[in-house]
Amino acid sequence: MNILGKIKYDFMGKRKIALVVSSLLIIMSLISIVTRGLNFGLDFTGGTVVVVHFEEGIGVTEVRENLEASGYQNIVVKNFGSSKDIEITLPPQEKAVATPDMDEQSDSTQKDEAKLSNAVLEELKKLDSSARISKADFVGPQVGDELIEQGSLALLYAIMGILIYVTIRFEWRFSLGSIAALVHDVIITAGVFSIWQVEFDLTVLAALLAVIGYSLNDTIVVFDRIRENFRKGRKATTEQVINNSIGQTLSRTVITSFTTMLVLLALFFFGGDLIHGFAFALIVGVIVGTYSSIFVASTTTLALGISREDLIPVEKEGANLEHIP
Template sequence: MPNVEKKPIDFMGIRKVAAAFSIALVLGSLIILAINGLNLGLDFTGGTSVELEYSEAPALDDIRNVLADSGYENFVVQNFGAETSVLVRLSDAFDDELAAQVTEDLRTTGQELELVRSSFVGSQVGDELKEDSGLGLLLALAVVLVYVAMRFQAKFGLASVVPLAHDVIIILGIFSLFQWTFDLSVLAALLAVIGYSLNDTIVVADRIRENFRKMRVGDSEHIINESIHQTISRTLNTSGTTLVVLIALYLFGGEAINNFAIALIFGVIVGTYSSIYVAASMLLALGVSRDDLVIPPKEGLVGQEGEDEEEQPPEWLNRM
C-alpha cells in the first residue's frame, strides 16, 4: 500500500470556538471574583501564631480535631523545621491568655508539649503583602513581555503575556468559586504557573519562527498549525509527567501544601491549553507573517533572505 502522508491536526480551525471558550472563562472568573472575592489566608489577614514543641512527633490531624472541638475557627496547623515542632496560626486577635489556652487545650491529647513562643501579625502587614504580591505578578508579566519582544518580535511578546494573564485570572476565579484559602503558597504557585506556561509558549513560538523562515509554501494559519503539530507531543508529555507529580503531591503531601498543589494542577492544565490555542490565536489575530520574522539580508551579500552568499575561494588560489 502506498504511504499516505498524515495531515496535521487543524488546531487553528476551531480557534474561534476556543477564543469564545477562553473569553467566557475569563469573564466568568472576573464576575466570581467580584462577587465572592478571595478567601485570604492568615498570611494576608493577620492573626496569632503559636509555636509548640512536642516530645514526640504528633499527628497534625489530631491537633486540628482538638482545636475544632475547642471552638477555634480559621486556623492553620503545620510543621516547621523538625517533625516535633508545630506552628498553629489563628485568626483570633492576640492576647496574653490565648497562647496559654491553646497549649492547655492541646494537652488533652495526652502528649507532652511546651509553648515556645507566640506572636501577632497585624492586618497592616497583610495589606502590604497583598499590594506586594499584586505588584509582583504585574512585574512578572511586564518582564515576560519585554523579554519575548526582544527575543522574538513585538507581536510574540503580546501573544505571550495575554495567555499568562488568562491563566492567572482563571486560577483566581477557581479559588474564589470554591473559597479555597489563598495564602503565600498559592501566590508562589501562581508565579510558578507563569514560568511553566511561558516555557510552553516559548517552545511553540520558537518552532513557529523557525517554520516561517524555512517553509516557503503555506499561509500563516498553515504554518502555525504545522508548528503546533510538531511540538504537541513534547507539550503533552511534559504536562502529563508534571501532573503525575503534582497529583501525588496533593494526595500525600499533607494539608499544608494542598492548596499549593491544587493551584499548580489547574495551572498546568490551563497553561497547556493556552499555549496551544490562546497564544497561537493571538498571533493570527495580530497578523503575524513571514515578513515579521525573516532575517534581513546582510548588506553586500547576494544570497536569499537571511542566507549568506556561498563562500568564494581567496583570489591568490584562483591564480594557481
C-alpha cells in the same frame, strides 16, 4: 524517538471554540473573585500561628473540635510535618483596649497574642498533658496588606519583563500573544481558588509566579518553531504554519506536562497540608498553561495579523553589492 510523531490537526480551525471556552472560564473566575474574593491565609490577613507538639500522635479533627467547642472560630488546624506536631492558625482577635501610642499598641498586641497562645495550649492539655508550644508567630494586618501590594507588584513586574523579552526576541505580536496567555492562566488559576475557597497564602502566590514561567516556556517553544517554519515553508499560509508548528511541538508539550503532573500529584497527595495549596495551584496552572500555549497564545498572534514578512525582512535589491566601490 518521538513517540507521538508529528501531530496533524487543525488547531487554528478550532480557535473560535477555544475562544468561547476561555471567555467563559475568565468570566466565571472574575465574577467569583469580585463577589466571593480569595480566601486569604494568615500571610495576608494577619493573625496567630501556634505549633503544638505532642509526645504521641493526635488527630487533627480531634484538636479542631476541642478548640471550636471552647469558642475559637474560623481556625485552621493541620499537621506540621508529622502527626505529633499540630499547626493552629487563628484569625485576628478583637482587642478590648486601643492605645494611641504605636509602641504601646505593639507591646499590648504581643502580650495579647502570648495570652492567646497560652490559652490554646491550656485547652489542648486537656486532650494530652504532654502538649507544649514549639513555635508561635504573629502577623499583623498591616504586614498582610503590604504583602498583598508587593505580591500584586511582583506579578505585574514579571508580566512586564516578559513583554519586553518576547518583543526583543521575536516580534511585538508574539509578545502580546504570550502576555494574553499568561493573564489567561493567572486569572483562571486564581478563579479556581476563589470558587472553591482554597486558602491563598504566600506559597500559592509563589506558585502563580511559577505558572507564569512554565506557561511562557511552552509558549516560547511553539513560537520558535513558528519562526523556523515561516522560513522553510514559503508557500504555506500563516494558519498552516501555526498548525504545523503546534503539531511538531505537541509531543514535547504533552510529555513535559505529564512528567510535571506526576511530581505535582505526589506533592498534592503525600506532601502534607503545608504545601497542599502550592501543589494545587501548580496542578491547575500546568493544565491551563498547556491549553493556553496551544490555543490562546498562537490564536492571539494569528488574530493580530502575524506574517512571514514580519519575521523575515525583505532584503533590498543590490544590498549585497554595497561594499563594492
